[in-house]
Amino acid sequence: MILQNAKIYGQAGKWDIAINGEEIKSITPAANNSGDGDDNAVDLNGKIVLPPFVEPHIHLDYALTAGTPRWNKSGSVFEGIEIWSERKQIVKETKEDIKQRALKAIKMQIKHGIQHVRTHVDVSDPTLKGLEALLEVKEEVKPWMDVQLVALPQEGLYTHPKGEELLEKALKMGADVVGGIPHYELTREDGVRSVIKALELAEKYEKLVDIHCDEIDDEQSRYLEVLAAEALKLGIGDRVTASHTTAMASYNDAYTYKLFQTLKKANIHFVALPKANLHLQGRFDNYPKRRGLTRVKELLEAGVNVSFGLDSIMDPWYPLGDGNLIHVVEIGLHACHMTDYDNIVTALELITTNGAKTLGIKEGYGVKEGNKANLIVIDTDSEYEAIRTQAPVIYSIRNGEIIVETKPAETTMNVPF
Numbered sequence: 001m002i003l004q005n006a007k008i009y010g011q012a013g014k015w016d017i018a019i020n021g022e023e024i025k026s027i028t029p030a031a032n033n034s035g036d037g038d039d040n041a042v043d044l045n046g047k048i049v050l051p052p053f054v055e056p057h058i059h060l061d062y063a064l065t066a067g068t069p070r071w072n073k074s075g076s077v078f079e080g081i082e083i084w085s086e087r088k089q090i091v092k093e094t095k096e097d098i099k100q101r102a103l104k105a106i107k108m109q110i111k112h113g114i115q116h117v118r119t120h121v122d123v124s125d126p127t128l129k130g131l132e133a134l135l136e137v138k139e140e141v142k143p144w145m146d147v148q149l150v151a152l153p154q155e156g157l158y159t160h161p162k163g164e165e166l167l168e169k170a171l172k173m174g175a176d177v178v179g180g181i182p183h184y185e186l187t188r189e190d191g192v193r194s195v196i197k198a199l200e201l202a203e204k205y206e207k208l209v210d211i212h213c214d215e216i217d218d219e220q221s222r223y224l225e226v227l228a229a230e231a232l233k234l235g236i237g238d239r240v241t242a243s244h245t246t247a248m249a250s251y252n253d254a255y256t257y258k259l260f261q262t263l264k265k266a267n268i269h270f271v272a273l274p275k276a277n278l279h280l281q282g283r284f285d286n287y288p289k290r291r292g293l294t295r296v297k298e299l300l301e302a303g304v305n306v307s308f309g310l311d312s313i314m315d316p317w318y319p320l321g322d323g324n325l326i327h328v329v330e331i332g333l334h335a336c337h338m339t340d341y342d343n344i345v346t347a348l349e350l351i352t353t354n355g356a357k358t359l360g361i362k363e364g365y366g367v368k369e370g371n372k373a374n375l376i377v378i379d380t381d382s383e384y385e386a387i388r389t390q391a392p393v394i395y396s397i398r399n400g401e402i403i404v405e406t407k408p409a410e411t412t413m414n415v416p417f
């Protein structure tokens, strides 16, 4: 197959991308007749090619459960946790039921050009059937999606009586990443212990770490400093992610200045979830209401890696969501005051290269000769318009095969101008 007249995201000019089997064979300046005689030549007419989107933070075991057994009335993180806990008692799902929901959600993500996903999985359920389901899903979807599993002690590592035992079991079963939720533990001390424990387990089992960290509008919630400092001391920052960190939006600037000195040295990754946290945070504020998003712009300016994720597809925390990450980027740029030209034209890095770094995808990611032919095409020839129009993914190519093709909507207008 040859993709003719492609624009490569962030690069000038037009290119012909020749794909041989599963590999990108060559990328050469566009020539008018390069595809002659090749039935598999696709003229992209300057449309943008990128590496596949990376979803660095979703909860696939929760997907498509919103409203059962009840809707989240307060819209808060904490009511979400309560509802999920109730649901586990009331709705007796089998492993197969969980798999079916996760597969439906993954299909939505594939449709939107995602080929790499990190999903958190609740390991507070003593049967660990959610993890069993997702371990099977991970294998089954391999031809279309790379899946990383985070063992998340959703009901607390020390708050849940069996939290620690279940987390360790989940890691032995094959979870790739150690999770945590320190702001949900009963005391600050338990929260600190849970972060330290997560890092210890990551070292012991050679796993990555991704903590739900400070997902609360409490300016006193300071587990991020513990996570960053411990990762720095252990020298494993590149394997550690702080997710949500919404409390950072409420920290005072003097403290934040000091915190940033640690973050710059620690080299940990951040995931912000703009749609989910705009919805979940500020729920206990009267006016003025906080946005509840971490300091994305400032982190990026400090050279810290940040990616964007969706968090939820219709679950007790968030009632909407369909897997579309360009939409997350568009909203996130607004929410983080990043709607300046430079941030708009580089914004898709938030859901491509930055996410890939977070997941630890070291090799073979990117539109480059010799890499796997895993790439997507979006329906625009401009980085700026990609955001403004939220350009749809028109092709997703995996191992040299087109796995998604979308025909853009066609509109006829009967107006005189």
Ligand code: 17E
Pocket: 059, 077, 080, 081, 154, 181, 212, 215, 276, 280, 311, 312, 315, 317, 318
């Ligand atoms: N669990 C949690 O603690 N926070 C969230 N935002 C979601 C699940 C979706």
Ligand code: FE2
Pocket: 057, 059, 120, 212, 243, 311
């Ligand atoms: Fe989350």
